[in-house]
Structures are given as structure tokens and as C-alpha cells.
Amino acid sequence: MAGLQPEDRELFEDEATSLYEQILAEGGLAADDSRLAGTTPVRRAFDLLTELGLLQLDETRKTWRPVEPSNAQSRVVTPLGTEGARLIDESARWAKAFSNLTQSWRRSPAATESGPFLYLHGEAISPYLTAIIGDAETELLTAQPQTTRSAKTVAEGAVRDVAALKRGISMRTIYQHSARRHPATHKYVADVTRHGAEVRTLDEFFNRMIVVDRRVALIPAADSLATAVVVREPAIVAYLVDVFERAFARGRPFASGEQKVMKEIATEQRSMTMRMLIEGHADAVSAKRLGVSARTYAGYVAELKDEYDAETRFQLGYIMGQRGIAGQETSGG
Incomplete structure (x- = not known):
């Protein structure tokens, strides 16, 4: 049914459902019922019920009768489901189109001319990180030295990383030992390891780092935790990968013989x-x-x-x- 908005659903949940159940219990609603006068909440709820086809006028008795809801439900829900599926498909097509464009850009001289380093500040970091992880083709390496991230941030990271793992991306992560006492991190580790990720911990300190496909790394700026540096210089990325590999080899599996x-x-x-x-x-x-x-x-x-x-x-x-x-x-x- 076209034209229905979120506020219509809220009215249906808050007012119209109760009115329908009341009419059902009373066996009908007189067409001249005083509650239908003006623009009261009852009148708005009544108008919505009639629009949805949940009430039908008995011309002989001048009474509104309740109608079985399943037909109205199919008229409302089925188009929404169809539109949702269409939007998901359209979203996937746009993502693929942008991915192809991104690959073309990386192969072009423009990518080289932009330089091997890019500085990101504040709120620009998270969207960029989501984008490069979304573009990952084979591997993610991540080092997370501290457990001060909020539960909300960790949960958002879990959604992003599980999506990558489901695409077949391999993932290895290092935390400090203290992460084992952080409930939100425990849940994150359970989510990603269930989909094939490997997580280990170390006693020593290290800086935060994310490496995607061994071609691009994201590291913190030396003078600000609110600034990140994107590194695309192959020699430096290879060096960072080597540092990660050595640290990972010394780490202890997160949930092995706990x-x-x-x-x-x-x-x-x-x-x-x-x-x-x-x-x-x-x-x-x-x-x-x-x-x-x-x-x-x-x-x-x-x-x-x-x-x-x-x-x-x-x-x-x-x-x-x-x-x-x-x-x-x-x-x-």
C-alpha cells in the first residue's frame, strides 16, 4: 500500500491497534459515534484503520465492522518487503560499481601522484577505515594495544569485521593481555573467531595498526591519537607486516586453555x-x-x-x- 510513512506505523501501534481490538470486542462501531467527531486521536486511528481496509461499513446497520487482518497485512507488508529487497540489490550494485572504480583509480597515475601518505583527522578516520576494510580482497592484520574503546565502538567493529570474514577475508588480530579482562572485547573475539579469525595477546606494548591486503596500512600519528596516517608505500607496509608477523608469532591464543x-x-x-x-x-x-x-x-x-x-x-x-x-x-x- 503506497504512501504509508513511519509515523503511520507509529499511529497504528499506539492508537489504531487498541481501537481495532475495542471495536472487535464491542462487535462494531456506530457510524455516528461521537468519538469520530473532529480530529481526535481516535478519529486519526479510525481513518488509518479504514485506509488499511481493517474496517468495513455495514450500510444496512450504519455500523463499522472489523475485517480479518491478514489481507490488509499482505497489502502493507509485501510491497515493503519487495522494496527492501530491491534497495538491497541496488545497494550491492552501487557498491560493486564503486569497487570497480576504486580498482581503476588504484591502477592509475593519479593514485601515485596523491603520494604514499594520507593524514586523517577525527571523524574522518572511521568512515575511511570502513571503506578500506570493505574493499579488502584477501587479508586483514590488526593490532589493538589498549582496551579503552567503548562497547559501542567494539560492537560496530564486530559488525564490520564479521562482514569481511563472511566475504572470505582472512583476519589475524593482536591485543595486549589486559584485553582478556574486557567483556566487550571478549564478545568481539567470540564473534570474529566464530567466522574464522585468529586472535592472540601479548604482554608488551605496541601501537595500533591495521593492514589491508599488505598494500595499505593505517597507523596513529606520532603527535596525536586523533590523527591517523594511511601508508601506501610498499617498503614501509612490508616492514609493518614483518613487525606484525613477529609479534603474532609470540602471542598467546585468546581462548586456548584459558x-x-x-x-x-x-x-x-x-x-x-x-x-x-x-x-x-x-x-x-x-x-x-x-x-x-x-x-x-x-x-x-x-x-x-x-x-x-x-x-x-x-x-x-x-x-x-x-x-x-x-x-x-x-x-x-
Whole structure:
């Protein structure tokens, strides 16, 4: 049925459905019912019911009678479903046309003339990222060092990445160990691994990076987290891929033997906390390196103080130095 708008559906849900059920219970509605006068909500609901063919006038009794809804439903829903399918097909055709155009641009001199680097700022980053992942043909490599992303951002990433995986794109991701304590990341990992992605975690800090088809990389700018750099220089992209491969080889599978792995990870984070203390890093820097909050890092330090019977951080560092501890140990001192 042509002409129906979202506000018509809202009126149908809020007012017309109740009126229809009331008329059904009463066996009809008199044509001269006072509630139909003027432009009241009841009158608007009544007009919609008659437009949809859910009420029919009994001329003999001058009464509006309810009509079985299935015919009206098919007149409303079937065209909408047909139009939805048409729009989805049209959207796919436009996407394919743009994809072909993009491939032509990449092969043209214009792509080279635009330079191997592109700086993106603020809100421009997410649409660009969605576009290049949508254009991926074979592989996605991603490194996500921190778990400060909101649940909404992680969920949006899951939708985007699962769509790529369903197209047959292979995907490998590295997180820091702290991601294992982030519920939204757990759900994301469950979603993408179900579709074939591989996810591992590391104890060490690394910068965020996304590499698409080993031809384009997205990395943060050195001076601003709100700026990203798109890299298309083949030698630099190859170098970044090599860095990723080495890190991924050292990572631990996200959900393999989780209880045992979590114990090993706790040991690795303990050792890294020691290294941060021995090297004299500030708490904020150390927390970032471990991918945890400053409060969590302070808890790690407090545990080491208790373990080594130290009252201050200075004393803790002195005791570890006296015992020759270098932060590479795999068990308690």
C-alpha cells in the first residue's frame, strides 16, 4: 500500500491497534459515534484503520465492522518487503560499481601522484577505515594495544569485521593481555573467531595498526591519537607486516586453555611490572605499556611490595637489585 510513512506505523501501534481490538470486542462501531467527531486521536486511528481496509461499513446497520487482518497485512507488508529487497540489490550494485572504480583509480597515475601518505583527522578516520576494510580482497592484520574503546565502538567493529570474514577475508588480530579482562572485547573475539579469525595477546606494548591486503596500512600519528596516517608505500607496509608477523608469532591464543593461559599471563605481567620499576618508568607510562589503568598498575606494585616486604617503591627496587632480579623471571622471587 503506497504512501504509508513511519509515523503511520507509529499511529497504528499506539492508537489504531487498541481501537481495532475495542471495536472487535464491542462487535462494531456506530457510524455516528461521537468519538469520530473532529480530529481526535481516535478519529486519526479510525481513518488509518479504514485506509488499511481493517474496517468495513455495514450500510444496512450504519455500523463499522472489523475485517480479518491478514489481507490488509499482505497489502502493507509485501510491497515493503519487495522494496527492501530491491534497495538491497541496488545497494550491492552501487557498491560493486564503486569497487570497480576504486580498482581503476588504484591502477592509475593519479593514485601515485596523491603520494604514499594520507593524514586523517577525527571523524574522518572511521568512515575511511570502513571503506578500506570493505574493499579488502584477501587479508586483514590488526593490532589493538589498549582496551579503552567503548562497547559501542567494539560492537560496530564486530559488525564490520564479521562482514569481511563472511566475504572470505582472512583476519589475524593482536591485543595486549589486559584485553582478556574486557567483556566487550571478549564478545568481539567470540564473534570474529566464530567466522574464522585468529586472535592472540601479548604482554608488551605496541601501537595500533591495521593492514589491508599488505598494500595499505593505517597507523596513529606520532603527535596525536586523533590523527591517523594511511601508508601506501610498499617498503614501509612490508616492514609493518614483518613487525606484525613477529609479534603474532609470540602471542598467546585468546581462548586456548584459558585457565592455564591466564596463570601464565599473570606471571608475564608480573615480570613486566618488575621491568617497568627497574627501568624507572612513571606509573602512567608503565600502566600504558601493560595496557591497564593506573589503578590496576598500582595494585600490581602493591602486590610486589608485599611479596618482597618493602614499604616504598625505592626500597622495592633496591631489594630486587640486591637479589639480581631483572624482570625476566618466570616465577616468584
